[in-house]
Amino acid sequence: xxxxxxxxxxxxxxxxxxxxxxxxxxxxxxxxxxxxxxxxxxxxxxxxxxxxxxxxxxxxxxxxxxxxxxxxxxxxxxxxxxxxxxxxxxxxxxxxxxxxxxxxxxxxxxxx
Numbered sequence: 001x002x003x004x005x006x007x008x009x010x011x012x013x014x015x016x017x018x019x020x021x022x023x024x025x026x027x028x029x030x031x032x033x034x035x036x037x038x039x040x041x042x043x044x045x046x047x048x049x050x051x052x053x054x055x056x057x058x059x060x061x062x063x064x065x066x067x068x069x070x071x072x073x074x075x076x077x078x079x080x081x082x083x084x085x086x087x088x089x090x091x092x093x094x095x096x097x098x099x100x101x102x103x104x105x106x107x108x109x110x111x112x
Contacts, residue, residue: 046070
């Protein structure tokens with residue numbers, strides 16, 4: 001139960017960075033932290049205490065095994081999160097080249 005609360009706190013830290021920070025780089029880091037928190041939650045949802053890895057073998061009894069689906073989902077999520085982060089960084093670089101700042105309040109005031 002404590003790990004779920006810590007996972008929620010990690011998500012709240014990322015959400016705080018997205019909602020309250022003015023720097024684009026800090027916002028991108030906050031989005032990354034939120035993604036890590038969601039991945040951690042999915043892994044925690046598929047966890048079973050005192051269970052084995054889901055590796056098939058002829059002599060192995062299929063009892064008390066960890067569900068492999070959350071692990072596969074997190075692997076896919078990591079790849080997608082990396083691509084989204086790279087796109088956000090590319091957009092931030094283009095904004096910096098055009099406006100000369102990462103501050104979103106100054107970017108909102110500029111026209112053109």
